[in-house]
Amino acid sequence: MRGGWPDKLSPVDAVLWGFRLVVLVLVVWGTIGTVLAAKYSGEVWLDFLVFGLSQGSIYALIALGYTMVYGILRMINFAHGEVFMAGAYTAYFVADALARSGHLDRYPLPSLLLVLAVSMTTSTLVGVLLERVAYRPLRHAPRLVPLIAAIGASFFLQYAFRGLYGSGFKAYPEPDILKGVWTFAGVRILKTQAVVLVAAVIMMLGLYAFVMKTKTGTAMRAVAEDLEAAALMGINVDRIIVTTFAVGAAMAGAAGLLYALVFKQVHFFMGFVPGIKAFTAAVLGGIGNIPGAMLGGLFLGLVESVGPILFLDGLGIVAPYQLKDVIAFTMLVMVLIFRPSGLLGERLAVKKA
């Protein structure tokens, strides 16, 4: 059936084609409507673009953890959003102390690097603990078991943070150097967003170089492909697995700080939505595929920020921005139905074999 018209349209196929058609018509119609209305200036579009990219780069960082763990264990670590939250939340206390003491504004760069280090270290510890305590003992259990353990771990972490630090929002301090805008060639960019984007891209390039160029990175790829053969090379598979969790968690920790810089608050539940969005990004890019996760994250961020106005405003929807999650999850559903292998991925069924 793939490529070419089916001989006979089953009811399910008909519904699916209808679904595609409806989405396509809405998107095209909305886009035309928006463009004709010309309500927004080029500058506004550019703002959306930059916001989308910086938001997307955060999704991409988180998505790396999902995709790397899936690549090795064929398991979705649903507690990964909480790994992200744990880093951001813990780093908040350091950021807050630095802000109160005035160090944050007197020595902004060292302070921010310290907060980043705390966030990454905390997330790494949580990720490694999760693997050792919750997942390793279940390595040989049926697939559903670690998945349930992951959901359990996710609740455990959320409510542990809630219990320890309360259920309120905590305001993240904003360093003075990140306030305001920079102007590049006549284009105004919020400083925070520029910093987030640049930091995330540096992290991703670093991770990619690590995976492609170092001996440990090559061993990760070997274990992902054939765990038993990797063990026969003398690779300590358990150690590589825990390293994978650690690296993915460190990326989530970095994302945690960036997220807190953008939204300026932390909360015990803050990992949930970005976690699911990043999972969507990983699936979008092809789960198990590292460049796919990066691309999927950026793409999702862009669609989320540009999409509501571009697709929905033209349809006469009053508050299109409230519907950005609808767009994100419609995309997830469509990818799962129509292209489960994602943008860059191989077919899921082949990988499992």
Next chain:
Amino acid sequence: MLTVSDLHVYYAEIHALKGISLEVAKGEIVALLGPNGAGKTTTVKSLSGLLHPRAGVIELEGESLLGLPPHAIVTRGVAHVPEGRRIFNRLTVLENLEMGAYIRSDAGIAQDLQRVFALFPRLEERQTQVAGTLSGGEQQMLAIGRALMARPRVLLLDEPSMGLAPVLVEQIFETIVDINRQGTTILLVEQNAAMALDIAHRGYVLETGIVVLAGTAAELVANADVRRAYLGE
């Protein structure tokens, strides 16, 4: 060098190895023969730590290997070329060879790489190629070369001739003799008994988890049962 005695291995309730014993002396090529399902792969997987025997002895120069994880066994000098090659398809040829040398950090790695390239010149030409795109014969060469990169004292080969054209099989077997002459002890699992006994010093015949025959290669070739069952007479 390698001593196995009274080894029992189970897959859940299936009793796959029912007390086998064998011995591989330093410098030997020992063939392990037998029909499909006899337990040959089970034996070598137990030696390399992929399976955990329920009872018995596995010793390398007097040191027990039982209960050690595979990576610790590689470190002790036993490399295993698994059935069906199991090369890393998405890694390049060079990366595969580097993974073979994973346990090492000595200065001899580059030299061993040249040694592997001397044994298999085809691999040198294809260093940067993704391994999944190699031909079957090249993949087998890579699997053997990769194991040699660990500079093993004992090499376990599980059906290196599987799925290869006769010319290639001959070439692989010649290389196995070369590797052995360069000082590596070899345990060779084969269904191709004629070729295996041609290069082996001694051999064992395994049937349904039991050693039914053992002897020098010449004795086995002369044995009427072996001739009937494995040499096609």
